[in-house]
Amino acid sequence: MNDRSHLHPLFLGPYGENNDLFEKLLLEFLRDHVYWRRNFHPEDPPAIPLLAMNSPGYRDFVAHMSRELHALSAALKRSVPFSSPRYIGHMTSDLLLPALVAQIMTLPYNPNNVVDEAAPVTLDMEISVGLQLARMLGYATDESRPDCAFGHLTSGGTVANYEALNVQRALRHYPLAVAAAARNRDVGIRSRQGDVRALDAWTLLNFSNAETIALHAAVLEAASKMPEREGRAWLDAVESERVEHLGLVEFARRHPEWREPVVLLPATAHYSWQKAMKLTGLGTAQFRKVPERGMRMDSAALDALLSELAAERQPVLAIVAVLGTTEFGTIDPIHEIIACRERWQQRGLHAPVHIDAAWGGYLAALFRESDGSFADHDSVRREFRHFPSKRVHASLEAVRHADSITVDPHKLGFVPFGAGAIVFRDQRMLDLVAQDADYVFDPERDAPDYRAKFRQLGRYILEGSKSGAAAAGVYVAQRVVPPHREGLGRIIRETIRAAEHFFDHMPVIARELEGCARLSVPVEPDSNLVCVAINPAGNRSLRAANRFAREVFRAMRVDPAVPVQTREFFGSYTTLSRRGMGEEEFLRVLETLGISEVDADGIFILRHTLMNPWLLDNTGDVNYIERYGEFLARTIREVAERQGR
């Protein structure tokens, strides 16, 4: 067995094994906080009199508060035991001790990462976290480079995805606004394609992000060469033509050749994309679903779709690729998607690529060496039984070509909730969504350097007040367990090994169940999620199989009416939909289960997120995956018996 002792100090542990360490750290740092308060002008008299605690009102309040806190503590015992290796449901697990302690330690200081004036310490940490993620993903991270990457934390992957769409919307429409203002005021603005006044709408809508960034610089430069009042008027004219000012309806009226740009994504995309399209006003009608093969985007189908869109002169706001789908952990062929984008860019259709790697982004830590280089396939392959396929390796290598990437520290980063992130390949992409970044309008003022700029974080992002404690948690976690092969990679390696063990063990369970039920893994895993489909022996109806699988799931679901302590295991479920998978794949899965009567449009399957670090043999006597296998087999037999099969 592998030695896992390096994992021992990293987590509080399912049994609270590290509670002495945890308590010691918390006590020390909470006391430290109190001393810090006290030593800020110790000459001031106490605001709360020392004898206040003797008053009846004070004592009543404390009694009331204690009662409520005890009630909360009691209620929380009904929480889902994410830290236990018996929890293999959703994308949560035990938390990195450094993240947990850092976050708790920071809470009483209450920093607000909206601006450095409210967070002189933790905002800088957030900027560093963004750069560290950028480095893990392979982006440029030299702060002195104008095209340095920039990443920041969000409340979660959902908001990160909103932001990606918002920034792409700004970039996509800016050249049209500049051209309109330039024509109105007769200002010559050069771009790679020529003077913008002479460009048609299709060309303007297909500026690459780099070209739009250069155009923005040209607009500012033109302003700086004009007398001050004229310069301001010119910049105001550009702003007043932008879609962010006019709204989509008026923008469309002024540009009859304009069409709503579409967003291309696979059917496996997370539902936050639906919300994002509603929120940005683009509308979900602007989705174009890219067909899939085995729950991964089909790049040949993407190419065909882009060809159609180019022929219709239909602009594309973004291609969304998924790195680690929420349901199956599958990985879209990023390298092929990027290649496809490059091909069409040369033919005049620009399609930015955003990668939704909320789940799978940290898989990059398995490939990134501590010196920043990217590990070759063989050296990673040696650490596993199946992982990574050539396609997965090539996909991870190619993420650095994407325009932006969502990655959630509160998922595979093992930190507490409230920490998603988005990373942009080029920090200047954010200039077009900046809110009153006054230097932009003031040719007299030099642009601030990278850190100074983003210390005004709230001007550049969707959110306002935000938790500095969350930033401190991610920062300390990534200092102690950096996102590369020798750091976080060592934890994520365990999750993949657990998934491989699970995948290899399922046929054993399937054999044990012969004559009772058929078991199959319908989607070959790319990472650390494994799904299992079930059909009772002799059954040919999909609807009956779903009813059966649902009943099996009842034994492992979170049910407010059932005390969590009485559950043996927790899992989750999903549905393989006929529309999402395509007819051929759908029928193939049904065939492996022996189902011929297609009387439903989806297959109910069990879904397992194998991210708990203690799933495999750790102390020498328990292997939770094999235990789960026994539990699953037993549950299936019980359900079969109850249903009289």
Ligand SMILES: *Cc1c(COP(=O)(O)O)cnc(C)c1O
């Ligand atoms: C989890 C997830 C999201 C949403 O992230 P939240 O942090 O839950 O807001 C988006 N996309 C993918 C692929 C995800 O797995």
